[in-house]
Amino acid sequence: MRKLYFLSYFLTFFLVGLSASAQTVSNIRAESIGNLVIILYDLAGSINGQLYRVSVYSSKNDMQEALLYVRGDVGENIAPGKNKRIEWGAKKEIGNFDGTLNFKIEAVLTFSPIVLKTPSKETIARRGRNYEITWAGGVEKENLQLELWKDSTLRFIITRTPNEGKYTWEIPIDLLPDDVYKIRLMSVNAPTNFRFSEPFEIRRKIPLAYKLAPAGVLAGVGIYLLLQKPAELPPIDKPDGPPDDPK
Numbered sequence: 001m002r003k004l005y006f007l008s009y010f011l012t013f014f015l016v017g018l019s020a021s022a023q024t025v026s027n028i029r030a031e032s033i034g035n036l037v038i039i040l041y042d043l044a045g046s047i048n049g050q051l052y053r054v055s056v057y058s059s060k061n062d063m064q065e066a067l068l069y070v071r072g073d074v075g076e077n078i079a080p081g082k083n084k085r086i087e088w089g090a091k092k093e094i095g096n097f098d099g100t101l102n103f104k105i106e107a108v109l110t111f112s113p114i115v116l117k118t119p120s121k122e123t124i125a126r127r128g129r130n131y132e133i134t135w136a137g138g139v140e141k142e143n144l145q146l147e148l149w150k151d152s153t154l155r156f157i158i159t160r161t162p163n164e165g166k167y168t169w170e171i172p173i174d175l176l177p178d179d180v181y182k183i184r185l186m187s188v189n190a191p192t193n194f195r196f197s198e199p200f201e202i203r204r205k206i207p208l209a210y211k212l213a214p215a216g217v218l219a220g221v222g223i224y225l226l227l228q229k230p231a232e233l234p235p236i237d238k239p240d241g242p243p244d245d246p247k
Contacts (some may be wrong), residue, residue, distance in 0.1 A: 025105050027082075035091040041105055043073075045080035047137050051111040055080045055084055059102040060094050064238075076110065083179040112137040113184050114144075114195040123200035124130045135185055135195075138163040143188040149196070151180050160188065178201050 028041040039056060056075045069089035078084070086105075090097070117134040125131045136195040138144060146158040146167060161167050179201035186194035 025107050028103075030103070032090075035089065037088045037090045039086040039088060039103065039105070041073075041084050041086075042082045043078065043080045043084055043107055045109075045112075047112055047115060049111075049113040051077045051079060052084075052107040052110060053110050055106045055108075056088065057104040058094075058105065059100075060097070063102075063104050066100075067093060080105070097098055106124060109139055111190070111193070112139055114193055115185065116185055116195050116197045119183060119197050120202040121198035121200060123198075125171055125200065125202050126205050127171050127175055127177070127202060128205040129171060131168055131169050131171055131185055132166055132188065133185075134166045136165065137195075138193070145186045145188055147184040147186070149182040149184055150178065154184075155181075160181075163215060171202060173205065175202055177201075 017203055025041055026040065026042045026044070028038045029041075030037055032038075043052065043054070045052075053076050056070060056074060057063040057066055067088055069092050072086045073084035074086045114135060114137040117136060118132065119125065123131075133146060140163065142163040143160055144163055145160050146169070148155045148158055158169055160169065180199050181202050182199055183197040185195055185197075
């Protein structure tokens, strides 16, 4: 009589998600086909274009080392999706086995496109003030470079910063006001992963009209006074002097 090698499958599933974008491994199920174990799962990302490194572990070695004889949606550059499929050569890896196995699927984010949230095309920022640049994407502990562009010309590098999803930028006071500025956010280690913001406007800290208002008001007052009809002045009495000399 042929011995059954796997009497019980997947009594417990371990779901592991290690990424800055909170991906989810779910809906794990499996079946045995001959000497293969077929593992199906769903992998949900948060941004289109993300890629993951997927590994599968078993309780045969206390989840210490990833299974080797696997193929399919496992390894590097696995895109999110439903019904991802892993085939495991169980007999080749562990030989005859009679018992229960638990499995763990681990998905680690290795690439995520950068998405700039702010500034947007409605943004109006002012010189000499702070503005918060925000984004999503990139990978955990990655260094990013923030740049200021005007039309298609790089003006200067704002900073290099850890991937924390935001950066507070103090806008230089000497930038020329214009509405064609852009922010470019780029991965330092993967320079092809970058994103431009929509064009936005930088204005003066104090609107020009407000700066000119005091001088205009004073000039207006001066003109008004000049145009007024002079007031009637009281007669000037002849000042007292010495008495006339007698002739």
